[in-house]
Amino acid sequence: MTKYQHQKRVLVAIDCIIFGFDGADLKLLLIKRGFEPEKGKWSLMGGFVKATENFEQAASRILKQLTGLEGLYMEQLLAFGDPGRDPMERTVSIAYFSLIDILQYEKQISHEYHAEWFSLHEIPRLIFDHQDMVELAREKLRYKAAFHPILFELLPQKFTLPQLQHLYEEVYNTRFDKRNFSRKILSTELLVKQKDKEKENSKKGAYYYKLNKKKYKIHFHEILNIIPNPGNLH
Amino acid sequence: MTKYQHQKRVLVAIDCIIFGFDGADLKLLLIKRGFEPEKGKWSLMGGFVKATENFEQAASRILKQLTGLEGLYMEQLLAFGDPGRDPMERTVSIAYFSLIDILQYEKQISHEYHAEWFSLHEIPRLIFDHQDMVELAREKLRYKAAFHPILFELLPQKFTLPQLQHLYEEVYNTRFDKRNFSRKILSTELLVKQKDKEKENSKKGAYYYKLNKKKYKIHFHEILNIIPNPGNLH
């Protein structure tokens, strides 16, 4: 067999949009790019796909390099391929987005890459089309979280309803009625109430909950309806 | 500036999953592949991305080659990049899916590529990972159509409510109650009732409707709720 003739070969990279939550804010993990072009500028964590890897393997490897974590939630966002997106050489980038509980992540962080968390309200200028990737990832997160219990990936194993609600409020940048919120969340029957309470944030303390992992896996793809008036999602 | 060193460059292709509807069945457009490997086997319409094109431009060009049509609904599905997916040489494929009214398309068809419509129940074995692409595209179509008025892209300008319902029933492989269906569809206020009737399929005739294109564009991204118990979508 002969190879396909007269076709241009291009570089293929992965870029990871890594969202994290620390109990207060929704954040994005960025690194200072270590090589030219745009060396020293803020960038998504990325890398080239190796000859024997598929995209998921490459994304996992890159994610592990940066965070030290494995088995994270990960999903392909979109392939970006405008001819000039990397001025050095045409490079197609497959964007993945990932969700991390920041506090868990901090124990394992590799500091080799000067990674930093940025609140979504204070994102610096990013290289290439990474800004577009982040914006699209935010939209996709909002869309997906409106129908699927994806935001649990941002929380520790044990969490409280007020913490969960706070997270939803961060993602949708709005406030929910806590009575209606807890009714909807609990009606999914994905949560298991624990006996102990979290007492950092209030005198009374809030009961911890855990995911029912089995139900979570089984029902993950079903359509929930957690967000009132989901309205103008994409 | 020097180029990125020691990285492998690969081919980048587009493959188009083209769904069509002829008033009766939901169908998929396939071609007989014209070159090796797998010459003569059934395949999605595809082609390599050219040096100056972005993905959308490449997908439009490829789509026009096959169908003669422009301005079709088109959306990136997913990038496929397993190392061995094309045995000839590593090729990344960006899959796009498109929606066409078959009867409109037939006037413009280019017969150069031996394209044929296949009912979704009778799809032949396809080359490479095209089978996976088609399956994923079907899931995405069902998912998207549950929340957005996307299926109108499969219909002619003028269509009847029974035709529309039939289309939804094909996509979801189920039956809907026509009273509830028409109430939901009409409550979107996206349809404009016409004065004339379609009289091929019944003695009484069914009123034609047209899309209110302006509202359609404005409200396209809003979440509708057309499908009862959307259940286990992805």
Place this chain on the structure above:
DNA sequence: AATATAAGTGTTATTTTGACATTTATTAAG
């Protein structure tokens, strides 16, 4: 004139939603 066919339409009971306020547990302060 009678019949057959598919289109078109309305009601009701049930479920889901969104708006809203009070009670409870605990710590801190006086």
Place this chain on the structure above:
DNA sequence: CTTAATAAATGTCAAAATAACACTTATATT
């Protein structure tokens, strides 16, 4: 020890949305 302050937890009710259900209408055919 009593009081005050704080955030958590919980219930009701009216309105809206949904799902289930059957009859009438227009027309072509016989």
